[in-house]
Amino acid sequence: MTSLATAIIEKASAIGFDAAGISPTAPSSRRAEFDRWIASGMNAGMNWLARDPQRRTDPAQILPGVKSIVSVGLSYQVEDPPPLLWNDPLRGRVARYAWGHDYHDEMLPMLEELGEFIRHELGAGADAISRCDVDTGPLFEREIAERADLGFIGKNTMLISRGFGSYLLLGEILLTANVAEECGENVPKGTCGNCERCQAACPTHAFPAPYILDSRLCISYLTIENKGAIPEELRPKIGNWIFGCDECQSVCPWVKQFRKPGRQLFLKFDPEFCAPQLSALLALDDAAFKSRFAGTPLLRPKRRGLLRNVCVALGNSGRREALPALECAARDAEPLIREHAEWAIRQIENDAK
Ligand code: SF4
Ligand code: SF4
Structure with a gap:
């Protein structure tokens, strides 16, 4: 590995990244699979x-002349939630x-600091750095991270690090400098073997x-990017997930093995954000929703989407004490919330029969 490549990886670690690697660039080897996936409609409503x-x-296509990509990972593994709260059906x-x-x-300033370092080290080649991305760009981050030896792609489609499991945020920096010339091709280390736990879970x-x-x-x-109704046949399977789902990661033996938290503890278990009381969320009007979730990813589905999920x-939950809040939501000005609240009321009443 070149001394610059070594210096970049050491600097990434000093900044606080849990994993870093560099790979030469090449078009994705998964293009044909990607085209088939799109053609089959499995991207759902994510037309972009x-x-x-x-x-x-x-x-x-993003940076003409790109030769190397620095790939970094930031662990978001933190302590497990208290089971009493996590399994409470009246909490989401x-x-x-x-x-x-x-x-x-959290991550962009860290990437920018690393980019600044590389720019300084490259000197005259300072314009070599194109962009810092944290999953907002068009790149296949997991494949790039696999090539940079950060881990392997598991059957659950996640990048699985041998040190941090799959609770790893990924980012990358594209360079026209040939920093990767001595890194060589990495062969993914680690495998799912015969395991199929995520598929079953x-x-x-x-x-x-x-x-x-x-x-x-x-x-x-269904709970984040989907802007419309959740198909009725899927609603009972969602349980009490109201924003995303970690089931196919939490069962993974690689995740179970690497339970230690990352070094940048930017997340922590706070019951009212991680497992909030559902009825209280239904009481939020638009201003209260924006104020409560300002600066958090939970703003993404907007009030209509999050409260739709809360109704489901x-x-x-099958719990009759949820009925007053749901009856209120069934009179909400937003039709999407009303319809899901009415469904939830029917579910609870049918459960009681
Ligand atoms: S529903 Fe949950 S367990 Fe299934 S693929 Fe999506 S995130 Fe994974
Ligand atoms: S649960 Fe098993 S099959 Fe799924 S990603 Fe983890 S190791 Fe691979």
């Missing part, structure tokens, strides 16, 4: 994924990455085959 696949699968579950402020705000059977995720069935899509979770 189908736009300009050439740009998405070839880093040179929030995916672990969203237990706090928006991770982009998925509540909505969103994996038609290992390594393939049908977003139309995935709770993460309360319907799944």
Whole structure:
């Protein structure tokens, strides 16, 4: 490895990243699978994924002349939630990455600091750095991270680090400098072997085959990116997840093995953000919703989307004490919330028969 490559990886560690690597660039080897996935409609309503696949699968389309990509990982593993709260059907579950402020705000300044360092080290080649991305760009981050030796892609489609499991936020910096010339091709170390736990654990059977995720069935899509109604047949399978889902990660033996928290503890278990009381969420008007979730990923589905999810979770609780809040939500000005509240009321009343 070149001394510059070593210096970049050491600097990434000093900044606080839990994993870092560098890979030479090449078009994605998964383009044909990606095209088939899009053609089959498994990107659900995420139409932006189908736009300009050439740009998405070839880093040179983003930065002409790109030769190396620095890939970094930041662990968001923190302590497990208290089971009493986590399993309380009158509380909602929030995916672990969203237990706090928006991770982009944490990670982008770290990436920018690393970018500044590289710019300084490159000197005359300072214009070599194109961009710092944290999952907002078009790149196939997991494949790039796999090539940079950060881990391997598991059957649940997540990048699995041998040191940190899959609770790892990824980012990258594109360089026209040939920093990776001596890094060579990495062969992914680690494998799923015969394990199929994630496939069996998925509540909505969103994996038609290992390594393939049908977003139309995935709770993460249904509760975050999906702007419309949640299909009725899927609602009972969502349980009390109200924002995302970690089931296919939490069962993974690699995740179980690497339970130690990362070094940057930017998340922590706070019951009212990680497992909030559902009825209280239904009482939020638009201003209260924005104020409560300001600066967090939970703003993304907006009030209408989050309260839609809350109604589904309360319907799944089967608990009659949820009825007053749901009856109120059934009179909400937002039709999406009204319809899901009415469904939830029917669920609870049918459960009681
Ligand atoms: S996030 Fe949840 S719903 Fe989506 S594939 Fe994983 S286990 Fe299934
Ligand atoms: S649960 Fe098993 S099959 Fe799924 S990603 Fe982890 S190791 Fe691979």
